Amino acid sequence: KAGVTQTPRYLIKTRGQQVTLSCSPISGHRSVSWYQQTPGQGLQFLFEYFSETQRNKGNFPGRFSGRQFSNSRSEMNVSTLELGDSALYLCASSYRGEANEKLFFGSGTQLSVL
Amino acid sequence: GQSLEQPSEVTAVEGAIVQINCTYQTSGFYGLSWYQQHDGGAPTFLSYNALDGLEETGRFSSFLSRSDSYGYLLLQELQMKDSASYFCAVRKANAGKSTFGDGTTLTVKP
Numbered sequence: 001k002a003g004v005t006q007t008p009r010y011l012i013k014t015r016g017q018q019v020t021l022s023c024s025p026i027s028g029h030r031s032v033s034w035y036q037q038t039p040g041q042g043l044q045f046l047f048e049y050f051s052e053t054q055r056n057k058g059n060f061p062g063r064f065s066g067r068q069f070s071n072s073r074s075e076m077n078v079s080t081l082e083l084g085d086s087a088l089y090l091c092a093s094s095y096r097g098e099a100n101e102k103l104f105f106g107s108g109t110q111l112s113v114l
Numbered sequence: 115g116q117s118l119e120q121p122s123e124v125t126a127v128e129g130a131i132v133q134i135n136c137t138y139q140t141s142g143f144y145g146l147s148w149y150q151q152h153d154g155g156a157p158t159f160l161s162y163n164a165l166d167g168l169e170e171t172g173r174f175s176s177f178l179s180r181s182d183s184y185g186y187l188l189l190q191e192l193q194m195k196d197s198a199s200y201f202c203a204v205r206k207a208n209a210g211k212s213t214f215g216d217g218t219t220l221t222v223k224p
Contacts, residue, residue, distance in 0.1 A: 045212065
Protein backbone atom coordinates (compact mmCIF):
# COMPACT_ATOMS: atom_id res chain seq x y z
CA LYS A 1 0.00 0.00 0.00
CA ALA A 2 1.45 3.38 -1.01
CA GLY A 3 2.26 5.83 1.77
CA VAL A 4 1.28 9.45 2.12
CA THR A 5 2.53 11.45 -0.84
CA GLN A 6 3.25 15.15 -0.71
CA THR A 7 4.14 17.35 -3.65
CA PRO A 8 6.22 19.24 -4.35
CA ARG A 9 9.12 18.18 -2.14
CA TYR A 10 10.80 21.57 -2.26
CA LEU A 11 9.47 25.00 -3.11
CA ILE A 12 11.04 28.44 -3.26
CA LYS A 13 8.81 31.49 -3.31
CA THR A 14 9.16 35.20 -2.68
CA ARG A 15 7.28 37.34 -0.21
CA GLY A 16 3.78 38.23 -1.29
CA GLN A 17 3.32 35.22 -3.53
CA GLN A 18 0.92 32.39 -2.82
CA VAL A 19 1.57 28.68 -2.79
CA THR A 20 -0.47 25.48 -2.99
CA LEU A 21 0.74 22.22 -1.49
CA SER A 22 -0.75 18.82 -2.24
CA CYS A 23 -1.21 15.71 -0.13
CA SER A 24 -2.46 12.28 -1.20
CA PRO A 25 -3.35 10.13 1.82
CA ILE A 26 -3.04 6.39 2.16
CA SER A 27 -5.78 4.66 0.22
CA GLY A 28 -8.85 4.31 2.41
CA HIS A 29 -7.84 7.04 4.83
CA ARG A 30 -10.39 9.80 5.05
CA SER A 31 -8.78 12.11 7.59
CA VAL A 32 -5.99 14.41 6.52
CA SER A 33 -4.28 16.85 8.86
CA TRP A 34 -1.61 19.44 8.16
CA TYR A 35 1.27 20.54 10.37
CA GLN A 36 3.94 23.20 10.16
CA GLN A 37 7.39 22.34 11.44
CA THR A 38 10.17 24.88 11.91
CA PRO A 39 13.75 24.08 13.03
CA GLY A 40 13.97 23.12 16.67
CA GLN A 41 10.23 23.26 17.14
CA GLY A 42 7.55 20.69 17.29
CA LEU A 43 4.77 20.26 14.85
CA GLN A 44 2.18 23.01 14.91
CA PHE A 45 -1.30 21.92 13.92
CA LEU A 46 -2.84 23.80 10.99
CA PHE A 47 -6.12 22.02 10.24
CA GLU A 48 -7.76 18.66 9.78
CA TYR A 49 -10.21 17.50 7.13
CA PHE A 50 -12.53 14.55 7.13
CA SER A 51 -14.84 13.69 4.24
CA GLU A 52 -14.27 17.08 2.60
CA THR A 53 -15.13 19.00 5.78
CA GLN A 54 -12.76 20.96 7.96
CA ARG A 55 -13.25 19.61 11.47
CA ASN A 56 -10.47 21.32 13.37
CA LYS A 57 -8.37 24.40 12.87
CA GLY A 58 -5.19 25.56 14.60
CA ASN A 59 -4.13 29.06 15.54
CA PHE A 60 -2.89 30.26 12.20
CA PRO A 61 -3.92 33.40 10.31
CA GLY A 62 -6.53 33.31 7.59
CA ARG A 63 -3.78 33.32 4.96
CA PHE A 64 -3.56 29.59 5.59
CA SER A 65 -6.40 27.61 4.10
CA GLY A 66 -7.07 24.16 2.85
CA ARG A 67 -9.55 21.85 1.27
CA GLN A 68 -10.19 18.19 0.73
CA PHE A 69 -11.55 16.53 -2.35
CA SER A 70 -13.95 13.61 -2.69
CA ASN A 71 -11.03 11.20 -3.20
CA SER A 72 -9.59 12.41 0.18
CA ARG A 73 -6.68 14.20 -1.46
CA SER A 74 -6.04 17.51 0.24
CA GLU A 75 -4.45 20.80 -0.63
CA MET A 76 -3.34 23.65 1.54
CA ASN A 77 -2.84 27.18 0.33
CA VAL A 78 -0.85 30.01 1.80
CA SER A 79 -1.50 33.46 0.39
CA THR A 80 0.61 36.60 0.71
CA LEU A 81 3.66 34.66 1.84
CA GLU A 82 5.83 36.04 4.62
CA LEU A 83 9.42 35.18 5.49
CA GLY A 84 8.19 33.47 8.65
CA ASP A 85 6.21 30.99 6.59
CA SER A 86 9.43 29.22 5.66
CA ALA A 87 9.01 25.77 7.13
CA LEU A 88 8.48 22.09 6.49
CA TYR A 89 4.80 21.43 5.90
CA LEU A 90 3.73 17.93 6.78
CA CYS A 91 0.50 16.21 6.12
CA ALA A 92 -0.70 13.13 7.92
CA SER A 93 -3.51 10.73 7.24
CA SER A 94 -5.49 8.27 9.28
CA TYR A 95 -8.58 6.21 8.70
CA ARG A 96 -11.09 8.34 10.59
CA GLY A 97 -8.98 10.80 12.55
CA GLU A 98 -9.99 9.26 15.84
CA ALA A 99 -7.89 9.80 18.93
CA ASN A 100 -6.57 6.23 19.12
CA GLU A 101 -5.45 6.07 15.51
CA LYS A 102 -1.83 6.53 14.59
CA LEU A 103 -0.91 9.19 12.08
CA PHE A 104 0.92 8.35 8.88
CA PHE A 105 3.03 11.28 7.73
CA GLY A 106 4.28 12.25 4.32
CA SER A 107 7.86 13.42 3.79
CA GLY A 108 6.69 17.01 3.69
CA THR A 109 7.11 20.03 1.48
CA GLN A 110 10.04 22.25 2.38
CA LEU A 111 8.93 25.81 1.67
CA SER A 112 11.48 28.61 1.52
CA VAL A 113 10.24 32.18 1.31
CA LEU A 114 12.82 34.70 0.12
CA GLY B 115 -5.12 24.70 25.82
CA GLN B 116 -2.56 21.97 25.72
CA SER B 117 1.18 22.04 26.30
CA LEU B 118 3.84 19.36 26.49
CA GLU B 119 7.35 19.51 27.87
CA GLN B 120 10.20 17.23 26.93
CA PRO B 121 13.98 17.63 27.13
CA SER B 122 15.53 19.23 24.06
CA GLU B 123 18.55 16.94 23.86
CA VAL B 124 19.69 13.59 25.17
CA THR B 125 22.98 11.82 24.50
CA ALA B 126 23.74 8.15 25.16
CA VAL B 127 26.16 5.46 24.03
CA GLU B 128 25.46 2.46 21.86
CA GLY B 129 23.97 -0.44 23.79
CA ALA B 130 22.75 1.75 26.64
CA ILE B 131 19.19 2.51 27.80
CA VAL B 132 17.72 5.99 27.56
CA GLN B 133 14.47 7.45 28.87
CA ILE B 134 12.79 10.48 27.30
CA ASN B 135 10.23 12.12 29.55
CA CYS B 136 7.13 14.03 28.57
CA THR B 137 4.87 16.01 30.87
CA TYR B 138 1.65 17.51 29.63
CA GLN B 139 -1.05 19.92 30.62
CA THR B 140 -4.30 19.41 28.86
CA SER B 141 -8.00 19.04 29.30
CA GLY B 142 -9.95 16.21 27.79
CA PHE B 143 -6.85 14.08 27.42
CA TYR B 144 -7.33 10.91 25.43
CA GLY B 145 -3.93 9.37 24.83
CA LEU B 146 -0.19 9.93 24.54
CA SER B 147 1.70 9.00 21.38
CA TRP B 148 5.36 8.95 20.44
CA TYR B 149 6.85 9.61 17.03
CA GLN B 150 10.37 9.32 15.68
CA GLN B 151 11.77 11.61 13.02
CA HIS B 152 15.13 11.25 11.36
CA ASP B 153 16.77 14.30 9.80
CA GLY B 154 14.99 15.15 6.59
CA GLY B 155 12.45 12.39 7.09
CA ALA B 156 8.81 12.00 7.96
CA PRO B 157 7.71 11.42 11.54
CA THR B 158 6.85 7.77 12.09
CA PHE B 159 4.61 6.37 14.78
CA LEU B 160 6.29 4.46 17.61
CA SER B 161 3.71 3.86 20.32
CA TYR B 162 0.45 4.93 21.90
CA ASN B 163 -0.78 4.82 25.50
CA ALA B 164 -4.40 5.45 26.35
CA LEU B 165 -4.30 3.79 29.75
CA ASP B 166 -1.80 3.92 32.60
CA GLY B 167 1.03 1.49 32.38
CA LEU B 168 3.73 0.22 30.12
CA GLU B 169 3.44 -0.67 26.45
CA GLU B 170 6.30 -2.64 24.96
CA THR B 171 7.21 -2.92 21.31
CA GLY B 172 10.55 -4.57 20.76
CA ARG B 173 13.37 -2.37 22.01
CA PHE B 174 10.97 0.52 22.63
CA SER B 175 8.59 0.89 25.55
CA SER B 176 6.28 3.72 26.50
CA PHE B 177 4.77 4.49 29.87
CA LEU B 178 1.87 6.67 30.93
CA SER B 179 0.66 7.94 34.29
CA ARG B 180 -2.56 9.90 33.79
CA SER B 181 -2.69 10.98 37.44
CA ASP B 182 0.77 12.54 37.10
CA SER B 183 0.20 13.85 33.54
CA TYR B 184 3.47 12.20 32.68
CA GLY B 185 4.81 9.69 30.26
CA TYR B 186 8.11 8.47 28.95
CA LEU B 187 9.65 6.61 26.06
CA LEU B 188 12.27 4.02 26.94
CA LEU B 189 14.76 2.91 24.32
CA GLN B 190 16.85 -0.14 25.10
CA GLU B 191 19.96 -1.60 23.46
CA LEU B 192 20.55 1.69 21.69
CA GLN B 193 21.80 1.56 18.13
CA MET B 194 23.36 4.30 16.02
CA LYS B 195 20.24 4.35 13.85
CA ASP B 196 18.21 5.45 16.88
CA SER B 197 19.79 8.90 16.57
CA ALA B 198 16.76 10.99 15.70
CA SER B 199 14.22 13.39 17.15
CA TYR B 200 11.46 11.98 19.31
CA PHE B 201 8.14 13.74 19.81
CA CYS B 202 5.41 13.08 22.30
CA ALA B 203 1.90 14.07 21.28
CA VAL B 204 -1.48 14.20 22.96
CA ARG B 205 -4.89 13.75 21.44
CA LYS B 206 -8.14 15.02 22.84
CA ALA B 207 -11.22 12.90 22.63
CA ASN B 208 -13.20 13.43 19.44
CA ALA B 209 -10.66 15.91 18.11
CA GLY B 210 -8.78 15.31 14.91
CA LYS B 211 -5.70 17.18 16.03
CA SER B 212 -2.61 16.12 17.86
CA THR B 213 -0.59 18.54 19.94
CA PHE B 214 3.12 17.79 19.76
CA GLY B 215 5.97 18.58 22.09
CA ASP B 216 8.99 20.42 20.72
CA GLY B 217 10.90 17.17 20.36
CA THR B 218 13.95 15.57 21.95
CA THR B 219 17.05 15.11 19.84
CA LEU B 220 18.71 11.82 20.74
CA THR B 221 22.35 11.38 19.80
CA VAL B 222 23.76 7.88 20.09
CA LYS B 223 27.53 7.73 20.29
CA PRO B 224 29.76 4.71 19.63
